Amino acid sequence: MTTTVGLLHPGAMGAAVGAALTARGTPVRWLPAGRGPATRRRADDAGLTEAEDLAGCDVILSVCPPAAALDVARSVAGFTGVYLDANAISPRHATEVARVLDKATVADGGIVGPPPRKAGTTRLYLSGPAAAVARLEDLFAGTDLKPVVLDGPVGKASALKLAFASYNKLTFALAAQSHALAERHGVGGELRELAAEVLPHTPLGAPGGIASAGQRAWRWEGEMAEIAEASADAGLSPALVAAAGELFARWREHRDDDGVTLDDLLQALVTRPG
Incomplete structure (x- = not known):
């Protein structure tokens, strides 16, 4: 049937x-x-x-x-x-x-x-x-x-999804923060060269993937709130994922923006919205 x-x-x-x-x-x-x-x-x-x-x-x-x-x-x-x-x-x-x-x-x-x-x-x-x-x-x-x-029971699949996402998506937030920090201090090119050599298969070493993350950050912001709640319910600190959610919030204007660049996203991190 x-x-x-x-x-x-x-x-x-x-x-x-x-x-x-x-x-x-x-x-x-x-x-x-x-x-x-x-x-x-x-x-x-x-x-x-x-x-x-x-x-x-x-x-x-x-x-x-x-x-x-x-x-x-x-x-x-x-x-x-x-x-x-x-x-x-x-x-x-x-x-x-x-x-x-x-x-x-x-x-x-x-x-x-x-x-x-x-x-x-x-x-x-x-x-x-x-x-x-x-x-x-x-x-x-x-x-x-x-x-x-x-x-x-209901909740177990969600817990696994969020546990995986808490690592996977935070790597993009950490990489963006690192590249923005390096750019602000005039060592952006040096960081890109170093990361490409030492960590080539990560968002830090291959930062082009950050642009794709920026287009989806409007969803990821909400996901960080869910991970923060799940963490708190498990007795863990929600602070790290809450901070990642605040970072993703700065990329809201680039929702589904196919033309957004890495430089656009890094600039958004050092200019508070609104």
């Missing part, structure tokens, strides 16, 4: 997740109301089907900015199928989503890697009720998004 999927909402990651399913013939619906032309283009490219509502869907996937996860869940309160929250939220917020959707079977998801456009690049970690997790594992099996099942 074919599973019908609803997707909330097709941003860059969400559209790629939807495309991974439509590529194998799984129908995926989305809600165009209130969405802009860029979202529509992504949905069309991914082979998604426009719908007025998600009635009749067996599974709903939520792939959205972390700060919107609870509101997105509330928008489909009353849903009775399998709901996957695949957002970069804290374990506490993941359990809150499950409470909001008390008529659904809620599974927890953590996407690690870039938008899945080829096999072997991106994993979907799953935790929560066994039946829901098994259904989602079967749904994504053989797609470009590799499902990985964790034995544990």
Whole structure:
């Protein structure tokens, strides 16, 4: 029997997740109301089907900015199928989503890697009720998004996602801070040469990747807030990731800016916004 999927909402990651399913013939619906032309283009490219509502869907996937996860869940309160929250939220917020959707079977998801456009690049970690997790594992099996099942409750997949992101994304914040500091003291070229020689496969030694990070920092800022909350809940200091969130906040104006340069981003770090 074919599973019908609803997707909330097709941003860059969400559209790629939807495309991974439509590529194998799984129908995926989305809600165009209130969405802009860029979202529509992504949905069309991914082979998604426009719908007025998600009635009749067996599974709903939520792939959205972390700060919107609870509101997105509330928008489909009353849903009775399998709901996957695949957002970069804290374990506490993941359990809150499950409470909001008390008529659904809620599974927890953590996407690690870039938008899945080829096999072997991106994993979907799953935790929560066994039946829901098994259904989602079967749904994504053989797609470009590799499902990985964790034995544990809602919140476990989110914890793994945030633990990985707390290292992966902070490396870009630290590299940007280092390059900005060097530039301000007139040794920017020397740092680039040194880092390229000693740490060539890091954001410090290959700073071109910082420009790509700058385009996504509007999402990463919210993710840092979730990691800070998860850290505090675990008895850890949230200070380091909170500081990274403040750094990413200085790049808000470069949201999805394909033309942003490393120099633009470094300058933004030494000029307070507003």
